[in-house]
Amino acid sequence: MYKRHLLVATAMTVMAFSGEVRAAETFKIGSSVGLTGYAAVIDRAWRDGLAVAADALNEKGGILGKKIEIITEDNKSQPQDAVVGYRKMISSDQVNLFDSGCVSAGNFAAAAFVMQAKLPMYLCSILPQRDNEQEWAFSFLAPPKFEIEARYRYIEEKTSIRKVGILYDPTPYALMMKGLGEQLAKDFGLEVVAQETYKPDDADMTVQLGRINAAGGGAVVKIGQGGSTVTAAKNIKQLGLDKMLLLSSNDDGSIFQQAGQVLGDRFFFVAPPVQLPKQLKPGPAKDAVDAFLKYWKPKYPDRDPANSARAWDSMMVLAKAAEIAKSTDGKALRDATQKVPSYVGAYATFNFSEKQHVGITENPFLIGKFANGELVVAE
Structure with a gap:
């Protein structure tokens, strides 16, 4: 009996030791993503971009010889669910780093205890608001002003419209962009004549759009992602606002196609070059896009690559x-991220430093439209 217990104990010790070895040989990346709720389209793309990047890096030996494992938790696009998922990934999964999706409020809510765990946060979203939390966070999202500037510049240079309305959702990102929209309008000779809000799941925005039209707004600068853009396009058409333009935030190509099919040449959107690959010229940026698409296209031939490209770049x-x-x-990786030389990625060029934790410092955006069944640059 003693020998039997000794053998069992020995076997359990070996199994535990083997588990520790396997854990030591794995680099775990935690990702809080909104796989359901308003952020689902973009955050699913973020998750899948992480996965194809992990495949590519694992083929080359992973991270310092450790195989990359991606652990995802669905935050349902809600901050309270994000907190639960983040805590689980820290305590139970013991992740080495976070590379999370675009639900800003969820990332904000978790930032304090992620910082306490001394784990870097790579984010699809904007940075947390507190300075000490920002020391551990790195944003792969273009500064909100770049999206606003690209749209305002197009309105100024390509149209005769000088009065615009802002249509925004209540997320932290959208509220930040709304404020920038007010501040930057005068720089482009534009006047913001109305500001209207909506909820991401609203099925009708005719009241808000009617107010913008009544105030003299010839273009709607929409701030927010997901199916609400398609809803706005349908409502503009239903109201018979034949001259009103709709300019959307950066989003998934499927959203652009649906809205474009409704409004035709009166719908425009903000897009990085990877979303309009036919416009790329030979050079480092095209090489980076091609390297990403080599892994993305065989697996997802019919899906928009934009947000997945940002995840790949991260x-x-x-x-x-x-x-x-x-x-x-964690601390070593945080410090080293600040020392990574300028990186030309599939989505944009990233420049991080000790004082610069928003990686995109040059505006990468083009204005696109839907024409002849595809997304193209708006002339």
Whole structure:
């Protein structure tokens, strides 16, 4: 009996030791993503971009010889669910780093205890609002003003419209962009004559759009993502506002196609070059796009690549940070991310430093439209 217990104990010790070895040989990346709710389209793309990047990096040995494992938790596009998921990934999954989706409020809510755990946060969203939390966070989202500037510049240079309305949802990102929209309008000779809000799941926005029209707004600068853009397009058509333009935030190509099919040449959107690949010229940016699409297209031939490209870029920056750090320790990776040289990615060029935790410092955006069944640059 004693020998039997000894053998069992020995076997359990070996199994536990093997588990520890396997854990040590794995680099775990936690990702809080809104796989359901208003952020689902973009955050599913973010999750899938992380996955194809992990495949590509694992083919080359992973992170410092450790196989990358992506652990995702659905935050349902709600901050309270994000907090639960973040806590689980820290305590139970013991992740090495976070690379999370675009639900800003959820990332904000979790930032304090992620900082306490001394884990870097790579984010699809804007940075948390507190300075000490920002020290551990890195944003792969273009500064909100770039989206506003691209649309305002198009209105100023390509149309005779000088009065616009802002239509926005109540998310932190949208509220920030709304404020910028007010501030920047005069720089482009424009006047914001109305500001109207909506909920991401609203099925009708005719009241808000009617107010913008009554105030003299010839174009709607919409701030917010998902199916609400399609709803706004349908409502503009239903109201018979034949001259009103709709200019959408950066989003998934499927949303642009649906809205474009409704409004035709009166619908425009903000797009990075990877979303309009036919416009790319030979050079580092095209090389980066091609490297990403090599893995993306075979797996998802009919899906829009834009937000997945940003997730891919975040993983490539991580790989370079790990090479610099020569460590998978959280603080070492945080410090090394600040030292990664300028990286030309599939979505944009990223420049991080100790004082610069928003990586996109040059405006990458083009204005696109839907024409002849595809997304193209608006002339």
